[in-house]
Amino acid sequence: MKKTVVLLLVLMCIMGVQAKGLKGKTIYLNPGHGGYTTGDRPTATINWEYMDTLSFYETRSNLWKALEVAKHLRQDGANVIMSRTRSGYVTKSQMEDGILNENQESHAIPSEHKVDKRFNQVETAADEYGQQQIVGLERIACQVDSIKPDYFLSMHSNAHKNGSTVNYLVMLFRGETGKPYFENSDKMAFTMWPYVFDNPLSVWSHYAADKPAVVGDISWMGGTPPGTPNRTGATGYYAVLKFNAPGFLVEGSFHTYDPERQRLLNRDYCRLEGLRYYRGIRAYFDGKPEKVGYLAGTVKSATEKMNHPRYTYREGSDDQWKPINGAMVYLMDSRGVNIKGYRTDGEYNGVFTFFGLKPGKYTLRYEAYGYETQTEEVVVEADKTTYVLPKLNRK
Ligand SMILES: [Zn+2]
Structure with a gap:
């Protein structure tokens, strides 16, 4: 009997049958950008001017997404490598202090909101104490090429014209559409698509859950196949x-769509996107579902529309309604006991989230100054995010 089992295992190895799930898999995560420079897609927001470090930079939102992906992957036993874990300049003494706390990245933002030249430098070498902070694109590609991870994901948001209402999801792999230059890179993206498209808090302008935008970078950006090779010879x-490993780049949404940019200022909104990427990666490896559930929504006015030069919304969509800043959202269990609270931020997105909930029935209570209090019954399911879009009436 024992012999049969051993024989079967040997046979599985020979045939290349991989163990199910994320345990032992190497996943390389690249949060796009890294500094507070003009190249990091700075964009003015309602509250903050262009290049103010509290305004929009892809640097910060991409990192928030990636840190969430990493957290879930590690819980599932994956070996996660990140090109960076911080935004902005990391000093030598900080490296020596062993700055490994993933939640400290905001230290790099100066308290006065002016741009400081020091914060434009990001790159520091990995050493025996520290986490690497690499932003050079070719350096990242070369590292990926030498590590050969089982999965590579680069996280970004897209840009059109400021004030444009274009907002879609697109996944780009190395090569031509229908012809990835490294096997399975497109298959991974197709697997991830439905998980990431499922975001009722945003308003998509193109594509659908069953109509994915999974395209080769050469086909998408133009250029003559197979493109220019880099140091590793990859085109x-x-x-x-440009590395020889499976993976792709995701443009999660458009930060030039004003309502979406306001949402991307909220860390928890970015965490939700990270959670969706995690689900997409896990699905590819046929991993186990999570036992906890998630709840997320946006608190908006039922009658007032947004009217701001930096807030062009898609006509008739949910984005026309004014998000309520500083609203309180209370979460109560089935016995009516208050268990959690969330205060919406001041960035005109109305976003609230509750992570890691036990599946079951809950009640949400929404309170905001000048508005009528409202309650709503919700069901939280394991491994799912329940989305709600409450609209409050003026008193
Ligand atoms: Zn980008």
Whole structure:
């Protein structure tokens, strides 16, 4: 009997049958950008001017997404490598202090909101104390090429014209559409698509859950196949994708769509996106579902529309309604006991989230100054995010 089992295992190894799930898999995560420079897609927001470090930078939102992905992957036993874990300049003494706390990245933001030249430098070498902070695209590609992870994901948001209402999801792999230059790179993206498209807090302008935008970078950006080779000899369009391993780059949404940019200022909104990426990666490896559930929504006015030069919304969509800043959202269990609270931020997105909930029935209570209090019954399911879009009436 024992012999049969051993024989079967040996046979499985020979045939290349991989163990199910994320345990032992190597996942390389690249949060796009890294500094507070003009190249890091700075964009003015309702509250903050262009290049103010509290305004929008892809640097910060991409990192928030990636840290959430990493957290879930590690809980499932994956070996996660991140190109960076912080935004902005990391000093030598900080490296020596062993700055490994993933939640300290905001230290790099100066308290006065002016741009400081020091915060434009990001790159520091990995050493025996520290986490690497690499932003150079070719350096990342070369590292990926030497590590050969089981999965690579680069996280970004897209740009059109400021004030444009274009907002879609797109996944780009190295190569031509229908012809990835490294096997399975497109298959991974197709698997992830439905998980990431499922975001009722945003308003998509193009594509659908069953109509994915999974395209080769050369086909998408133009250029002559197979593109210019880099140091590792890999061809393609995007410098960060030129390695010989499976993976792709995701443009999660458009930060030039004003309501979406306001949402991307909220860390928890970015965490929700990270959670969706995690689900997409896990699905590819046929991993186990989570036992906890999630709850997320946006608190908006039922009658007032947004009217601001930096807030062009898609006509007739949910984004026309004014998000309520500083609203309180209370979470109560089935016995009516208050268990959690969330205060919406001051960035005109109305976003609230509750992570890691026991599946079951809950009640949400929404309170905001000048508005009528409202309650709503919700069901939280394991491994799912329940989305709600409450609209409050003026008193
Ligand atoms: Zn980007």
